[in-house]
Amino acid sequence: MPVQEFARLDGAVNLSVITNATPEEFTLSGVYCIDQITEKIILSASWKNRFQYRSQKNDMSGPKTRARSKGNIPQPKQTGLHGKMISTALVSGWNRLPLAIKDEEDAQKAKQLIKKFAFS
Numbered sequence: 316m317p318v319q320e321f322a323r324l325d326g327a328v329n330l331s332v333i334t335n336a337t338p339e340e341f342t343l344s345g346v347y348c349i350d351q352i353t354e355k356i357i358l359s360a361s362w363k364n365r366f367q368y369r370s371q372k373n374d375m376s377g378p379k380t381r382a383r384s385k386g387n388i389p390q391p392k393q394t395g396l397h398g399k400m401i402s403t404a405l406v407s408g409w410n411r412l413p414l415a416i417k418d419e420e421d422a423q424k425a426k427q428l429i430k431k432f433a434f435s
Contacts, residue, residue: 347434354408355433360401361408362416362425368409382410386417 361368371388387410391403409417416432419425 351434355430357404357408358412358416358429358433359426361405361412362419362429364405364409365417368406385410386412386414 368388369386372383372386375383375388388406390410391397391406393403393407397403412429413432416425416428419428
């Protein structure tokens, strides 16, 4: 689905909720926009691939940088079709995750932390 359609759908959903609810009700309703839901899905899928990303990080040589100490891995090429690939989105998602979530081994706790991170 193209980005424009996501934006239109997101706006339509938010508009229908806003017109039928007061600002207080909307804030308390827990309605999330499509971008937040997409981010949660990408971050969750990235966490599931953590063993692959950790081994890739351990295989790198060179000085210890800020990015490396956060557990980040090099970004793949993002031009053209490469930028639309799921694997590219997952690597970018992994790099956006905080170190505490990257190091978490318990699946339930990781899901809670990702949800809190994505919807905050």
